[in-house]
Amino acid sequence: MSENNNEKTSSVLMQEWLKENRSAKRWKNIRFACWFALFAYALFALFNLTGEPTVAISTNSKHVALIRLNGMIAPDRDFSAEQILPILKEAFSDKNAKGVIIDINSPGGTPVQASIIHDAIVLYKKQYHKKIIIVGEDMLTSGAYFVAVAADKIFVNPSTITGSIGVIMKGFGFVDAMKKIGVERRVYTVGIAKDRLDPFLPQNPDDLKKVETVMTEVHQNFMNAVQEGRKGKLKADNATLFSGDFWSGQSALNLGLVDGLGNLMDVMKSEFGTTEFKEYGGTPNFFRLLSGQLNTALDTMFYTVR
DSSP, X not given: OHHXXXXXXXXXXXXXXXXXXXXXXXXXXXXXXXXXXXXXXXXXXXXXXXSOOEEEEOSSSOEEEEEEEESXXXXXXXXXXXXXXHHHHHHHTOTTEEXXXXXXXXXXXXXXXXXXXXXHHHHHHHHHOOOEEEEEEEEEETHHHHHHTTSSEEEEOTTOEEEOXXXXXXXXXXXXHHHHHTOOOOOOOSSTTTTTTOTTSOXXXXXXXXXXXXXXXXXXXXXXXXXXXXXXXXXXXXXXXXXXXXXXXXXXXXXXXXXXXXXXXXXXXXXXXXXXXXXXXXXXXXXXXXXXXXXXXXXXXXXXXX
């Protein structure tokens, strides 16, 4: 009997010790996250990084306004109309900037976001009367090329993947899979076309015709933007240029899709006579690292609490 009591007491003590140990670890993680957040905030305050343009290279009053655009073009991304339009306006309105240069590395994205950014560049060119140059890095395709044709000139590296002037829509069909596993799909709609393109229903001619109509219209808008932006410069027929195919930078130059070959600093020097620039938008890599570390700390804290 005494042994049983001792075992129960030991068990209770062990549980209490584990509970206290978990609590101590929890508060340790919370304190670490708080101190880390305070440290990161102090660094931001120290460097005064409040979204103002940062002078990367500048000893004279005259410079080039530089914007870097990377990644997919889509809502809630760094390369989106919501994020880019204020940066474009700020760069164009820089009175000491000799012009604007945008360095792009993107495979494209949604046609609406690309179109909005394209139209904003065209508007600001007219409003501020400043030359704008696009420089493509690894990729300047699809929606990214849509944005680029708003510029006065486009330059790429000889190996830059360029073009892809087309429209694509992707999806899956699960009709046969549903049959094999014996599942019946039940859909109730008001409106005969509400379930159009349902992946669990067989394709029908009306759906395919609708998709073709919409995609053709979007493609035509893309073609119009390219033909307007590259007026008098294109060197191939529409069937070749607007097939959705892509080319190296060297081939794109031969087709008239770009104006020349060159990297950022070379183009800056040849087009604006300077390599001094003021960069707009973006966050230095060091602070992205801090942000990532803070997120990791917070994830660890919540995982432990849970």
